[in-house]
Amino acid sequence: MYKKYYKRTIDFFASLIGLLLLFPVLVIVTLLLTIANKGKPFFFQSRPGLNEKLFNIIKFKTMTDAKNKNGNLLPDSERLTILGKFIRKTSIDELPQLLNIFRGEMSFIGPRPERPQFVEQLIREIPYYNQRHNVKPGLAGWAQLNYPYGASVEDSMEKLKFDLYYVKHQSLMLDILILIRTVEVVLFGKGR
Numbered sequence: 001m002y003k004k005y006y007k008r009t010i011d012f013f014a015s016l017i018g019l020l021l022l023f024p025v026l027v028i029v030t031l032l033l034t035i036a037n038k039g040k041p042f043f044f045q046s047r048p049g050l051n052e053k054l055f056n057i058i059k060f061k062t063m064t065d066a067k068n069k070n071g072n073l074l075p076d077s078e079r080l081t082i083l084g085k086f087i088r089k090t091s092i093d094e095l096p097q098l099l100n101i102f103r104g105e106m107s108f109i110g111p112r113p114e115r116p117q118f119v120e121q122l123i124r125e126i127p128y129y130n131q132r133h134n135v136k137p138g139l140a141g142w143a144q145l146n147y148p149y150g151a152s153v154e155d156s157m158e159k160l161k162f163d164l165y166y167v168k169h170q171s172l173m174l175d176i177l178i179l180i181r182t183v184e185v186v187l188f189g190k191g192r
Contacts, residue, residue: 003170015101036083037061047113050136055105058096062087091186097139109175110138111163122156132163140182142166
């Protein structure tokens with residue numbers, strides 16, 4: 001009953017309150033990044049959401065568009081700006097996703113949305129991978145709290161176990177637990 005009726009209502013009002021309370025921070029960071037990134041403060045990228053429907057995730061842009069002589073983007077570590085490092089370390093780059101939540105494309109809690117090209121590969125290689133799309137993607141997730149960052153298929157397999165646990169056991173109490181633990185990680189560095 002929670003996921004069918006109440007979760008969207010909570011996401012809507014909590015994201016609205018978050019956008020209103022954080023409005024000064026959002027404006028200041030937008031202005032700083034507009035100057036630093038020559039007019040491009042936001043990063044938009046297509047991600048699969050509920051039932052694999054694509055939406056544009058919104059983040060603050062923390063990297064330049066610098067390319068090598070062949071026209072390919074430089075590695076992420078070389079494109080990350082000084083301001084971008086701070087914004088990422090403090091998770092401020094994720095704040096624009098409150099708009100994704102407000103619009104109903106995401107939820108506060110759920111599996112983190114992955115890039116489409118990786119999703120296609122992982123659906124082919126990992127049984128039940130597409131089951132994580134039975135719920136809206138989240139700003140915070142059970143897998144992120146329980147498994148360190150990883151980029152391999154094996155890492156994705158391990159994270160999927162936590163995502164599927166969340167899909168099956170989604171509840172208000174689990175969402176509150178994930179939210180509290182996420183705040184502890186972001187604000188106090190616990191578990192990093």
